[in-house]
Amino acid sequence: MPDLTTSLSLCSLCPKLCSHVCPVYRASAKETLSPQAKMSSLLSLRQAGEQGSLAEALPLYGCTGCGACSSACLHKVEPAQQLVRGRTLAERAEVGHPALVDLPERVFQRAQDAARAILRDPQLSTRLAQPGDIGLLPSCLPRRQQQAGPEEEARQLLTVLDRVRAHRADLPSYGLLTVGSAGYALYAAGLEESFRLYAESLAQKVSELSMLVTTCSACTYLLKVVYPQHGVPLVPKVLHFGELILPYVSALPIARKLPQVTYHAPCHLSRRLKIDAPRQVLARLAEQVDDIAGEEPLCCGAGGLLPQTDPDLAQQMAHEAMAQGAGQPIVSGCPTCSYHLSKSGHKTRDLLDVLCESL
Template identity: 30%
Template sequence: MSFDEYEKALELCTYCPKLCRHTCPVGNAERRESVIPQAKMAMANLVRKGQVELTPETASVFYHCNGCGLCGEYCEHDVDVTPALFAARAEAVNKGMDPPSMKQFTDRFYARNDSLLHELHHTIEERFFVEEAQVAYFPSCDTIEHSPRVLHDTLKVLESVGVDYVALHDGEYVCAGYPFWAAGLMSELSFLAKEIASKLSNYKKIICDCPACVWMMRFLYPQLGAPISAEVLHVVEFMDNYAPRIQVSSTVPEAFYHDPCYLGRWLGVFDAPRRLMGRAVREIHEFTWNRERGYCCGGGGLVADNLPDVSAKIAQRRLEEVMRTDVPMVVSACATCERNLSQESGNVEVVNLMTLLARQL
């Protein structure tokens, strides 16, 4: 997908009266006109048309996007800002104009991958890694790094409903490559996608705890020439069939449910996590911005790495509504959300849905 393919979208945004600006987590956090979706797209367009020179400075605004896609919910032209801006990032990378913060990104990516792989084997008993299994559990980087207990909890919940045919995928990678996409490193992503696709093609089903991994494998991999024949599901989608079998010993009185962007808006999975959560929580509180309009935790688009202050403000904004109540818990189904929200959540506990279920068994 070359940059120019987004011409129509970029042109439309250039002349649009900023109608989606109120949704943009980055724009709301920075209060900066140049980082609302319309302005980022307009800048990409100016660069595309050669009206403004592409430099690390002009390219910098492309990185002020958490890729949540909420703006698209308020667009009547069906413009997808995320892929367009990620393509603009790719353009910057190709021209060597990516901002300094992106240097040595590939090296850092693989260094982290390797250390987390090590961590994974350290954390999880070897009996869970099985070469030949019907269903492979593809664990994700943020889960291993920030919420390793989610791995145990997921396995525990699966066990409790009698699913014994899931094995942890014992591969070389713990990430489907979303960071590469968001970094504009398309050739790195292609390489990784093909690697992973070939490794996973033996399974019937693949389950991931990271919604972005699911979306990448299901929708982006085929476009990169790396289709995966197996069905790729998020843990929550997979578990949904077993929801009635989950027997909890106690329930939590109340909690908010936070829709992870990729699980909700991108994959369209809204009811399954609520059904599962309903097994363990008596009253599910909804955010005003929920489901298709779910507001990002601030973790996507590499914003958490490049602009930690902005990412923190986005999390704060997401939690404002919870803070006005006495509800002590926010439940999500994504390790990135869990990490990003819990940094700003004070006394409110942010917990992964799988952990919550495991705890109440």
């Protein structure tokens, strides 16, 4: 990836060669939200330093981090990463997005709520990860329209892994983590110092685990890529849940094989990390796995804090992504994407839901 200075000069000379793939630009139809225009706003903000204005800062928040522009870019520029750096500059100039003003408090509260929900449940509180275990980190957001929280996901994770263990004794021992979240919101808001402190604290808490497993696509990217980039390498190996379960899934007794599922590949998982494990797991659970509309799926709109900084646009993106599925029930590889897609009013499920149904 070119550094920030090189990226800015490449984008400023570019005839917007990646605009057509940017889902935010397509959904908003605003010239200020093409990747090239957002990088130009970043250039202006950087040159203005502490005199930067809110008008220069706001376009930087119109990015979900989907990585589609980087895939199209001949120079391998990564606007998703550079725009987060721009958000850090915006925070320093005190022109961060107004919707994120109390974000650290909300992140802390949500992490505490998630931990308490697991600790007060008698069945879950006895299944916490011990040193040497695989640590399971449920996503911190609600699941589906019912607003069920991380404790439901924790229950599903244990249900599936307990069934695997009954057939494959070689699955290493596992337990739940109560850290609440990986800190994605702090990173995406550009709150660099808060994120680094959060990451260091989490790294210390998980240092005795053998593996760290999460279901969320953005958290998988964060833990695998962004933590080391910020000087916080993790001792345990980081895996997406699909990667953990894939080697064992052939041993599972499938009680109800689905005739067909339509898969929506999460951007952070498939495009940015090139992980296809959820689709491969689904291939064991269904007779037929189709890609959404037979082409690259549109970003659901959940990433980059867009649901907080521009909820209407994020919802419109969910509608457009679901429209590609032509009314079929969609299965996402990520519970966060599934939850956001469900805001379109259509039924969605994630990999864990389908595993629980099939077993």
